[in-house]
Amino acid sequence: MATSINNMQVPTDVTIDRVVPLRAAEGDAGPSLPIGSTHDNVHEETSHVDSLVGVTDAYTTVTSPRQVATAEMTRSEANVVAQTAKQVPDESAVIISSTDDALGPILFWPCTPGDIPHCPAVNPRPQRLTKRPAMYVSPFKGDPQRAKVPLSKALAVRKKFKCRMTCLSDVFIRTDLREFSGSDILASFIKGEKMLCTGFMSYFVACMSHDESVHMIDGGGYRVFLSLELGDYVNIEEGEGISQWESPQALAILQRDIEHVDPNKVKLFLLPVMEEGHYSIYCINFIHDRIDVLDSSPEDHKVYHQVLGDRIIHRLNLLFQLATNTTIKQFTRFKHPIIDVCSQTRAIDCGFFALKFMELWNGESFHFPILAENIWQYKSQLLFYGIYHPINKIEKLPAGLEAYRPRL
Numbered sequence: 051m052a053t054s055i056n057n058m059q060v061p062t063d064v065t066i067d068r069v070v071p072l073r074a075a076e077g078d079a080g081p082s083l084p085i086g087s088t089h090d091n092v093h094e095e096t097s098h099v100d101s102l103v104g105v106t107d108a109y110t111t112v113t114s115p116r117q118v119a120t121a122e123m124t125r126s127e128a129n130v131v132a133q134t135a136k137q138v139p140d141e142s143a144v145i146i147s148s149t150d151d152a153l154g155p156i157l158f159w160p161c162t163p164g165d166i167p168h169c170p171a172v173n174p175r176p177q178r179l180t181k182r183p184a185m186y187v188s189p190f191k192g193d194p195q196r197a198k199v200p201l202s203k204a205l206a207v208r209k210k211f212k213c214r215m216t217c218l219s220d221v222f223i224r225t226d227l228r229e230f231s232g233s234d235i236l237a238s239f240i241k242g243e244k245m246l247c248t249g250f251m252s253y254f255v256a257c258m259s260h261d262e263s264v265h266m267i268d269g270g271g272y273r274v275f276l277s278l279e280l281g282d283y284v285n286i287e288e289g290e291g292i293s294q295w296e297s298p299q300a301l302a303i304l305q306r307d308i309e310h311v312d313p314n315k316v317k318l319f320l321l322p323v324m325e326e327g328h329y330s331i332y333c334i335n336f337i338h339d340r341i342d343v344l345d346s347s348p349e350d351h352k353v354y355h356q357v358l359g360d361r362i363i364h365r366l367n368l369l370f371q372l373a374t375n376t377t378i379k380q381f382t383r384f385k386h387p388i389i390d391v392c393s394q395t396r397a398i399d400c401g402f403f404a405l406k407f408m409e410l411w412n413g414e415s416f417h418f419p420i421l422a423e424n425i426w427q428y429k430s431q432l433l434f435y436g437i438y439h440p441i442n443k444i445e446k447l448p449a450g451l452e453a454y455r456p457r458l
Contacts, residue, residue: 201427203454204434210449211240211433220448222437228253232449239433246401251322251329252278254405254432257439263310264440273318275408276307281323281332284365285358297369304369313374320408321366325358328397329404332362334381337413341386344411346403346422348393359386392422399425402432 211232218232228249237244259275283300308316319334330351331344341363343355367382394403403420406428410416437447438455446452 199431199434200456201431203456204427204430207434207437207451207454208240208430210451211236215449217448222444222447222451223253224443225253225256225441235433239429242396242398242429245327245398246329246405248278248282248324250436251324251401251405254436255322255408257436257441258405258409259307260439260441272316273320273413274308274311274316276319276321277303278322278324279303280307280366280369281321281362284362284369285323285325300365301369301372304373308373313370313378318411318413320411322404322408323358323362325354329400330355330358331404331407331411332359332366332386333411333413334366334384335413336379336381339379339381339384341381341384342411342413343386343388344391344404344407345388346391346394346400346407347397348395351388355386355388391416392420395422395425402428405432 215232218236221229221231222235223230230250230253234247234250238246238250255275255278262273262275280300280303283297283303317335317337321332321334323330323332328347330347331342333342333344335342341359343359345351345355363384363386364382367380370378371380391407392403394400402425406420407416410418410420434454436442437451447455
């Protein structure tokens with residue numbers, strides 16, 4: 051019987067009389083291939099087919115010289131090389147070491163002519179993370195995403211006040227409850243004769259609180275700036291015990307400060323406190339269950355903060371329990387270490403350092419180093435920050451200061 055393909059007669063009724071084995075390439079040391087004779091019956095044909103399968107298996111287990119494991123073998127070659135029964139006399143595995151292979155020793159298993167070859171399993175080494183996933187990064191580990199203050203413009207604005215402007219009586223900063231004239235700015239920021247007044251401190255705390263909700267969208271509520279007025283309330287009536295002390299005014303201020311956040315999820319509460327004409331920061335740190343004391347005074351203030359801390363911490367804890375219906379963790383037993391920070395060279399600069407501490411403290415360290423010799427730079431930037439802040443309701447500034455307003 052024949053089939054026509056492209057006008058060619060191809061016979062289809064052909065009987066296989068002899069199986070021709072595969073021939074090894076010249077130079078290969080392959081096993082001798084059995085050659086069967088004619089197939090007289092079905093059983094004989096089946097045995098020859100089995101023999102052919104065995105021959106194929108035996109031939110595929112032969113390792114050619116090009117596949118021998120050497121010091122220059124690659125990973126792909128390591129996955130296909132197998133050893134024959136002659137090369138591995140026993141049933142145990144053989145480890146071939148390669149000094150150039152980054153994966154180290156490779157495990158080889160012996161094969162017999164009847165076995166199906168298996169590629170050795172090589173598990174890649176896990177890659178070390180070079181960057182921490184964003185879900186594990188605190189929103190405050192790094193540069194705060196609030197608006198930057200250009201130093202050149204900040205120095206130029208400070209120079210305007212320094213040159214005895216004629217409109218010092220004009221109001222440059224106005225909020226709902228406060229106004230600051232050119233004379234107020236001159237005394238605190240330019241001449242350096244007075245320390246930062248409590249009004250300025252409260253204003254800048256309000257500016258930073260505003261920035262938390264605007265410039266820190268992902269991290270808003272991670273830390274909360276408490277009002278200076280709250281610090282004043284918990285630091286009064288020194289001779290009265292905690293069991294007798296309660297202030298509805300202080301509770302109202304705390305509720306106002308935390309009304310837009312979940313207090314149980316806040317990690318840092320930063321409270322400015324003024325005692326004996328000196329500013330310091332008390333940070334309720336729920337990350338490490340402690341209260342961080344940030345104080346720029348060069349003097350030994352251990353006794354100072356021992357007395358101050360024992361007074362305000364118990365009162366502050368009572369207010370938090372009342373404001374949150376006792377759902378927030380009690381912190382009266384927290385340790386309150388004094389954090390090692392830079393020391394001021396002049397006593398009147400403590401307020402500026404306190405604001406800088408509040409801005410850059412993340413519960414473990416500062417985002418940027420705070421240096422005592424940069425105090426005039428900090429003052430210039432803080433003045434620029436306060437004058438052009440969005441909560442300042444003066445729409446047109448006098449003395450030509452509108453030229454320095456940041457463009458959105």
